[in-house]
Amino acid sequence: MLTRTTSTLAAIVTAVVLILAGSAHAQDDPSIAPPSGQCENKDDVCWNVTDPGKDGGKKPAGQKGSTGGGKKQKCVVGDKPVPCYSKDFGYYSHGCYLKKADPQPPASDPAWDGHKPGDGYVVEETCFGAGGQTQTLGWMAEAPGPGAAVDPAVLAQEALGKMTLKPADIHVAPKPGNKGVVGLPVWVWTTKSETTWGPNTASASAGGVTVTVTAKVKNIRWSMGDGSSVTCSTPGKAYKAAYGKRVPDEARGECGTDGYTQPSSTKDGGKYTITATSTWAVEWTGGGQSGELTETRQAQAQVTIAEMQVLN
Structure with a gap:
């Protein structure tokens, strides 16, 4: 019929x-x-x-x-x-x-x-x-x-290809070029922008169907180079001098760590390599369909950590 x-x-x-x-x-x-x-x-x-x-x-x-x-x-x-x-x-x-x-x-x-x-x-x-x-x-x-x-899933990939999804724009305290000290906090964070954190949106159309894709970072896993890591669902906060030599309780979860237990002189090149892996959650909708995709991006930075010098 x-x-x-x-x-x-x-x-x-x-x-x-x-x-x-x-x-x-x-x-x-x-x-x-x-x-x-x-x-x-x-x-x-x-x-x-x-x-x-x-x-x-x-x-x-x-x-x-x-x-x-x-x-x-x-x-x-x-x-x-x-x-x-x-x-x-x-x-x-x-x-x-x-x-x-x-x-x-x-x-x-x-x-x-x-x-x-x-x-x-x-x-x-x-x-x-x-x-x-x-x-x-x-x-x-x-x-x-x-x-x-038209296959909306194909359009979703096309729209995704139009996006610029970057890895974290890494900031570290102590700053690269300066020396940190064993046992003192180390802070890591990223600049929050459309391309480093999201949301980032793009669309693709064909045959009367338009698919819109929205991407934003779900979390960043910071691998500190000494075998430890911290996963943060926020971009993190820039270090403030007011934080002093400890991570205040209200700032925990904002990508501040308690620091290193060994100097970086134990590593090749005398530095710890920090790797930030951003996981982008990508959602798309259009043509009566919807779906999810995952993208990852990585960036690295290095930090020097020295032994604390004790004066007699």
Whole structure:
């Protein structure tokens, strides 16, 4: 049965996601896969498409993992190949098929979703799931075709690539170049900015779908170079002379440490290397979907710690 709707492309993508995410069995059951699953009918066409996958696409500098141009694969449901194009149903996209309605409905049809004929297209969307075949009508700015459908997760990666996510802008007390003393507090903090702490926001759009990504630092793990570390969920506070030679209770948790127990002369180069690992929590939303990503960035600084000199 054909159900007329006023779905825009974003809603169409949402429907696709709900079918795929809500029915894991549908992905694995060939009996409910689209017809002509062998991709051999003369009226069906299969071709290789780029799937960014877990390691695909361009990554921002500093991101963990490997780079790559994407994994080549055929259109599949589960591990079963399906036609990327069907004469009857149109172009395959994330578990459903999209086809320009022919003929296009009259201007009074609610499927136009407020648009007029000539402004985009009314599209037939056919989905195959555990409940059988469903078909809806919705509006799209562009006619379906190879690569016409939009994957919000891919747009999220594109938006993320537009961001500048930097490691901590490290500040240390005692300052690099000065000497600290064994047993005295050591303070570490970062400049708080859009690129070193967040929030940092960027968007990417395609095919009428816009995905917005927001990133902010969840925490910074400060590895002090002597085997100890402190994890802070704040940028930290700059050292004040009023703090003196101890970390006041009200300042604990702000990345002040009780200092070193051994001089840095025991280390190569005579310095402790402090490593700040920023964990960026990245949230994205758009096209009826949302998700989370994680990015890490690292920066280092060195500090000299000397023995306390006792005068007789």
